[in-house]
Amino acid sequence: QIRPQDLSQLPHVRLIGCGTALHAAQIGQILVEQWARIPAVSHVASEFNANDPVINPKALHLAISQSGETADTLSAVKEIQRKGADVYGIVNVVGSSIARQCGKGVYIHSGPEQSVASTKAFTNMVGALALFSLQLGRSRHLSKTKGKSIAREMRKVPEKIRSYLDNPGPIQTAVDLIIQSKSVLFLGRGISSPVASEGALKLMEIAYIPCLAYPAGEMKHGPIALIEENSPVVVIAPNDGVQDRTLNAIHECKARGAKIILIHEEGDPISEVGDVSIAIPSTIPMLTPLLTVLPTQLIAYHAALALDNDVDRPRNLAKSVTVE
Structure with a gap:
């Protein structure tokens, strides 16, 4: 859990992932900036450590992975932690390496994905990031009325997916x-x-x-x-x-x-x-x-x-x- 007062004082948000998780991170970046009006940036995990990134311990870092075992993402998590910042995991597999290394975050509970190509996990990653961005927005400047309107639309999405x-x-x-x-x-x-x-x-x-x-x-x-x-x-x-x-x-x-x-x-x-x-x-x-x-x-x-x-x-x- 992140305390509301900590959410309201974040300087920026960083989202890290590879492949499908990177694309979810890129969407999350936009959601954070649109709803919370806070700077956000997404990173390719495989390139993250190569650039000796500057880490602000007060910023929020999110590591996104379906398996929770993605080596490049796990390496980025360790680098961020080495430089004094916390990382929250957004992962599917319970008890996975990234989940354990982060020690905090959320499980997206997509269930097992049998196919190598990830599909339903992408949906749940984006859904989790949308919920987080809404919470972050409400802790800052997003009005209660606007927040409720967004939440109502979120609740309609599963039925719209089924309909399509x-x-x-x-x-x-x-x-x-x-x-x-x-x-x-x-x-x-x-x-x-x-x-x-x-x-x-x-x-x-x-x-x-x-x-x-x-x-x-x-x-x-x-x-x-x-x-x-x-x-x-x-x-x-x-x-x-x-x-x-x-x-x-x-x-x-x-x-x-x-x-x-x-x-x-x-x-x-x-x-x-x-x-x-x-x-x-x-x-x-x-x-x-x-x-x-x-x-x-x-x-x-x-x-x-x-x-x-x-x-x-x-x-x-x-x-x-x-x-x-």
Whole structure:
């Protein structure tokens, strides 16, 4: 437990993770800054110690890992502790090395993940970070009314996930485009940018298709050179306040012959610009990753099946990365 008075005086928050946990950390960074209005930064755990990081003992450090055994994350935890700061773990496996080393934090209770590629743990990591960010916000400047409104929307998310999974939309159409291509570009802006990275990671992990994930605004600084006729581009574009600028990137891609696989909220007119449009239930902007990630996971799963890959045991990968 963190005392409310300690939460209210935090100078900043650091979040550390690898792979899927890193993408959850990147979302957590945005949630902390949006709801608590406190500086936050996410770090790639495997690079953390290489830069001799400056550690403020008064700051809050969060280590995120599904297995709790990720060697790079555990090494970062020990480095932070060596420099005099506490670290809180956000892990799935009870009694794991990171949980024991931290000695404090939360379990996300996703249950065992049989597949190497993490899916439900990502959802629970983001959910835990959302709850923490809400608590942190309420200890600072977030009003009680706003906090209750966010909490109400959180409680609706599980049913919205079930609703989407019952009717996931034209996933197979998207898969048919993707498996005929040599590579896939994923784009997102704001809190959807880490979702694009997570979607690309899943497709690479189990379908073995080269993918590049980029913030939508960065596309014009290089990745647009990769687009040719019929190139599949997966765009995460909820109605989140930055959608207009994401739409500009979509038009740039379409002008160069790309096929747009668009993930958007139900009833949004932006669906018309997608060659394949996949609708998710609507929610508040900061909770959209819990829903927009679902189509990307299903696309990866069905692409892997179509290519006759072992979805649960992809080549060259291990469930717990226990070496640095």
